[in-house]
Amino acid sequence: MSIxxxxxxxxxxxxxxxxAIHTSSSDFGLAISNFSRDRRVQTWVLGRDxxxxxxxxxxxxxxxxxxxxxxxxxxxxxxxxxxxTRLGVVTARTLAQQLEIxxxxxxxxxxxxxxxxxKGVQDAIAIQMKAQRGEVFGAIYQPTTTGLExxxxxxxxPLEQWQxxxxxxxEPLKLVVIEExxxxxxxxxxxxxxxxxxxxxRSHWADTLPFYGQHPVDR
Amino acid sequence: xxxVLAIETxxxxxxxxxxxxxxxxxxxxxxxxxVHQKYGGIVxxxxxxxxxxxxxxxxxxxxxxxxxDWSAIDGIAATCAPGLIGALLVGLTAAKTIALLQNxxxxxxxxxxxxxxxxxxxxxxxxxxxxxxLVSGGHTSLxxxxxxxxxxxxxxxxxxxxxxxxDKVARLMDLDxxxxxxxxxLAQQGNPQxxxxxxxxxxxxxxxxxxxxxxxxGLKTAVLRLTEKLKQSGELPVADLAASFQATVAKALTKRxxxxxxxxxxxxxxxxxxxxxxxxxxxxxQAAASQHNLRVLFPPMKYCTDNAAMIACAAVEHLExxxxxxxxxxxxxxxPISEVMQLYTEPAIxxxx
Numbered sequence: 001m002s003i004x005x006x007x008x009x010x011x012x013x014x015x016x017x018x019x020a021i022h023t024s025s026s027d028f029g030l031a032i033s034n035f036s037r038d039r040r041v042q043t044w045v046l047g048r049d050x051x052x053x054x055x056x057x058x059x060x061x062x063x064x065x066x067x068x069x070x071x072x073x074x075x076x077x078x079x080x081x082x083x084x085t086r087l088g089v090v091t092a093r094t095l096a097q098q099l100e101i102x103x104x105x106x107x108x109x110x111x112x113x114x115x116x117x118x119k120g121v122q123d124a125i126a127i128q129m130k131a132q133r134g135e136v137f138g139a140i141y142q143p144t145t146t147g148l149e150x151x152x153x154x155x156x157x158p159l160e161q162w163q164x165x166x167x168x169x170x171e172p173l174k175l176v177v178i179e180e181x182x183x184x185x186x187x188x189x190x191x192x193x194x195x196x197x198x199x200x201x202r203s204h205w206a207d208t209l210p211f212y213g214q215h216p217v218d219r
Numbered sequence: 220x221x222x223v224l225a226i227e228t229x230x231x232x233x234x235x236x237x238x239x240x241x242x243x244x245x246x247x248x249x250x251x252x253x254v255h256q257k258y259g260g261i262v263x264x265x266x267x268x269x270x271x272x273x274x275x276x277x278x279x280x281x282x283x284x285x286x287x288d289w290s291a292i293d294g295i296a297a298t299c300a301p302g303l304i305g306a307l308l309v310g311l312t313a314a315k316t317i318a319l320l321q322n323x324x325x326x327x328x329x330x331x332x333x334x335x336x337x338x339x340x341x342x343x344x345x346x347x348x349x350x351x352x353l354v355s356g357g358h359t360s361l362x363x364x365x366x367x368x369x370x371x372x373x374x375x376x377x378x379x380x381x382x383x384x385x386d387k388v389a390r391l392m393d394l395d396x397x398x399x400x401x402x403x404x405l406a407q408q409g410n411p412q413x414x415x416x417x418x419x420x421x422x423x424x425x426x427x428x429x430x431x432x433x434x435x436x437g438l439k440t441a442v443l444r445l446t447e448k449l450k451q452s453g454e455l456p457v458a459d460l461a462a463s464f465q466a467t468v469a470k471a472l473t474k475r476x477x478x479x480x481x482x483x484x485x486x487x488x489x490x491x492x493x494x495x496x497x498x499x500x501x502x503x504x505q506a507a508a509s510q511h512n513l514r515v516l517f518p519p520m521k522y523c524t525d526n527a528a529m530i531a532c533a534a535v536e537h538l539e540x541x542x543x544x545x546x547x548x549x550x551x552x553x554x555p556i557s558e559v560m561q562l563y564t565e566p567a568i569x570x571x572x
Binding site: 051052053054055056058059067082083086087089090091093094095097098099205206209210212215216217 | 258262263264265267268271272274275276278279304305308309311312313315316317319320321546547548549550
């Protein structure tokens with residue numbers, strides 16, 4: 001089947017706002033900003049009801065802005081809950097497709113690390129998040145003046161292996177262990193996407209897919 | 220007449236279509252059969268992941284093939300039940316997002332109602348009441364179609380769906396997935412009377428058997444025992460086994476459908492679902508129906524298997540009757556077809572109003 005993709009990105013979008021959607025954990029986070037004076041962030045604990053309320057909360061949250069005010073969208077691409085992440089990614093891809101604006105898929109772990117860096121952490125930040133089958137998601141980021149540098153890409157591995165990797169790390173490291181509820185880092189998600197936007201990145205919606213880390217059958 | 224863009228992702232086909240009244244303007248389907256083949260069946264999480272990768276490109280494609288833009292679309296629909304929850308949620312979420320953005324009414328559609336409406340696509344003059352024999356990998360039902368949204372299930376399988384039985388028996392015979400087409404092809408070369416297999420009857424408490432319900436687990440077990448025995452004595456006579464199994468299923472479905480149509484005074488049987496492609500079922504049902512002056516409708520194959528055109532066709536009629544779904548509509552893995560009207564909770568809007 002031949003599939004034609006719409007032109008990647010508009011050169012000079014009308015909108016000036018960025019919208020971020022975080023659905024990778026049990027709480028649902030939304031953030032919107034024009035990166036000047038207007039900035040709003042909200043989270044809801046929706047759990048399994050996310051699919052039912054996502055759209056009505058989204059449309060209420062957007063006001064007083066409208067869809068045409070958006071210049072780009074950011075979404076948490078995982079790792080995290082498979083279904084929740086998928087709902088956010090499908091919503092974000094469809095919004096970006098229909099509005100013909102860029103979409104930035106941002107790692108949930110990177111958003112957590114960026115939130116930590118804003119607290120003044122200067123050492124490298126290791127993020128550990130529980131995965132299925134006794135494994136953990138892990139990644140290591142270095143805060144920089146322009147955001148984050150990835151030292152270890154998001155990965156999934158057995159806990160022992162991850163701990164061994166951390167103990168063998170030669171530089172100072174701050175470990176952040178996350179159990180649940182990272183929707184509040186949606187603000188960091190938006191900030192990271194904005195950094196990309198400022199650097200001229202205009203990612204196409206088709207490039208953003210969930211990062212699952214694990215497969216239900218294949219090992 | 221209304222034009223609707225519909226999305227269907229209830230199982231392993233990602234599909235989008237645009238339908239105006241009962242005319243298909245576009246219908247695109249991305250099958251996942253090859254993806255699931257190596258697992259010997261559908262893996263729900265894998266199906267959901269595939270839907271995410273494909274759905275947005277198909278939306279663009281369906282709209283462009285229809286030659287329409289959003290201003291010409293009157294409503295957005297999606298299958299919301301029954302099906303694989305994760306898979307349903309992908310299509311439902313995409314459809315709600317478009318409805319929100321394009322400011323269009325949203326219509327959730329029951330998957331089985333969609334299969335009923337597949338018959339309207341090939342026979343636009345068809346009118347209720349009629350009987351629908353729905354046979355697929357997930358469903359085996361006899362549904363009394365009374366009106367749009369008004370259905371009564373008169374018979375159903377008590378265990379495996381007919382298509383599921385084909386898949387499982389194919390596996391017993393070391394054949395490829397999906398089993399239906401492979402068994403059908405082999406059955407052409409075999410003797411349907413080579414092996415006597417049990418039809419599967421559903422007992423009633425007061426004695427006798429249910430006239431319309433079916434059961435395929437006993438048949439499947441009989442094939443298991445037979446293949447084990449045959450394997451001990453040499454190579455499996457797969458063509459004869461396939462022909463005998465297919466004939467047994469076709470006879471069981473035909474007997475119940477004919478009895479049901481006659482008992483309820485319905486002169487038309489519309490067949491839907493992937494098993495409607497089965498040549499054995501077509502032959503048996505056509506032959507038996509003609510003996511009783513009943514009309515049998517088999518939609519074209521592309522509308523028998525899962526597709527979005529049938530979902531859009533059902534949505535058009537609901538839309539024109541003022542039925543609207545809430546954007547808070549959830550996905551349900553199970554939902555009796557008799558409860559279809561519960562999907563439409565938004566205030567009724569008069570057509571054109």
